Amino acid sequence: MNIVVCMKETPSITAVKRFTADMRLERRKEDAEINPFDEYALEEGLRQREKHGGEVIALCMGPVTATENIRKALAIGADRGVLVTDPALEGSDAIGTARALAAALQKLGFDLALFGSAAADSYGGVVPAAVAEVLGQPLLSFASKLEIADGRAKIERAAETGYQVAEAAIPALVSVIQTINVPRYPSMKGIMQSKKKPIDTFSLADLGVDATLVGVAGAREKATGSSPVDTQRKGELFSGNDGAADRIVAFLVEQKVL
């Protein structure tokens, strides 16, 4: 089975976020890590390969420096990596990203394309659906369980009151949520072998994607401003013997605590 895991490089969750003049997230190499949500997609890819055989490809769209994080995916267990990189891709919105990833998936061929449910930088969560739309192939989204049998992918999707079951013929796209598995650590042998595994690089020209449809040129969404979250805690002090207890009780009743 050909399994392609789509991975994004995102700034570490603890990194201080800064923005460029045109309101894009400033990406620093030293803060870059594999989008934590995608680690579950990679783990699921490796588990499906263990069951069904085949190959796991780590596919990433990003700057040339993203190779380092593709290498990490290879250390964890992917067989080879593919980096889609092109100066014209910079500033892509979700649709632009989806066009590039769809073209890469088409070029690689796949039975199963796995995604994290969202990226920890933008939390858009629409790329898997957009890729499925571009490819005209089914998406099974937000899977908490995945089984492949008889040429079909079957998932469980957590819902408010239980779970839904959905299935589709493969090739299919599946986005996974964090309850689906526990990602493994890279083994020492995996780390030592990661250098020997190939990483191919595709440009937009290699993929035959029109550069005006991606990047800043093709972006239909434009960030116009950003402001830090107001994390200041607002406390109200009730003190003294002058009815403070009654006011606290009234406050708790108002908050529906009592």
Add this chain to the structure above:
Amino acid sequence: MDFTLNDEQTMIRTMCREFAEEEIKPHAEELDRTGQFPYEIVRKMAALGLLGLPFPEEYGGAGADFLSYCLALEEIGRGDASVGITMEAHTSLGATPFYLFGSEEQKQRYLTPLARGEHLWSFGLTEPNAGSDSGGTETHAEREGDVWRINGSKAFITNAGTEMSGGVTITAVTGRTADGHKAITNFIVPKGTPGYHIGAAYHKMGWKASDTRPLAFEDCLVPDEQRLGDQGDGFRQFMLILDLGRVAISALNVGLAQACFDEAQRYASERRQFGRPIVAFQAISFKLADMAMEIELARLMYYKAAWLHMQGLPFTKEASMAKLFSSETAKRCADQAVQIHGGYGFMDEYPVSRFWRNVKVHEIGEGTSEVQRQIIAKHL
């Protein structure tokens, strides 16, 4: 001169840091309190290849270089010293002698399962009457045809008495050299060999979850195939093993010192006195500055000793310098970490009291500070 770690070294360090943070540190307090050997953690480490880092893949290892192994130890030791010493004693003292001095058959038979982490192995040098003075070794082996009859005892041996223990390699006197010194030969004694007795675990001040025991050999017969290297080569073998072990122990010392710094810095930022976090007082921030500086120096010294070894250059003096400086650094850091915590540092609820108890043995094990000074002085 290039201080940049390569990709593999960086990935190994990062992975071990995450592993220590998520899989070791949350259990460290309980391990110290109960003194239970950390089987679950050690088995996870085995599965990830952490027990055979510096050995070639053909013998079940990861094929990493010596510095990578030290970087891993620093991070594991930062998580917990007991887990760190278990890994160090197994790799540096247990498995390395097979790799350096074993026959091809011994490597296949012993090194491969050890590198895979299927068993732990020990090295038995210290005796009740032979500590720093290894020339005072009393355990002796007499040849009787194709077997050796071993009698004697060993003290403070790490990893010998766990469920995972496979055996021990011991030093024994097998005669006299031409100049009248004791001739030492090393023997492989698997667990279960008749006459090999594993004593009850010691009650210790620190390193509580690591396995430390006395061993006794009573008419213990081992075939000549279980001799490691040439007869009389034992002294040269363990001198090299100890040199390498000192570099590894240095990494462990730096890990412990770093753990002390981590806790001290965090506490100093949180604890408020006189209306300010105490880190805002120069008396405290200078302590942290000194700790950070000494840790960095200790780290650079073990990097250098490891690098010399990897270049095939002499490194005995530098290994002793690294071991001495890093263990004394760790001692000072543990002391200051407790001091910065004040009364809370004396309470077991805070990890620094554990660090303070653990650090003492780092100035003793694998060569005391006094022995390190002696070695350095001899090389001046």
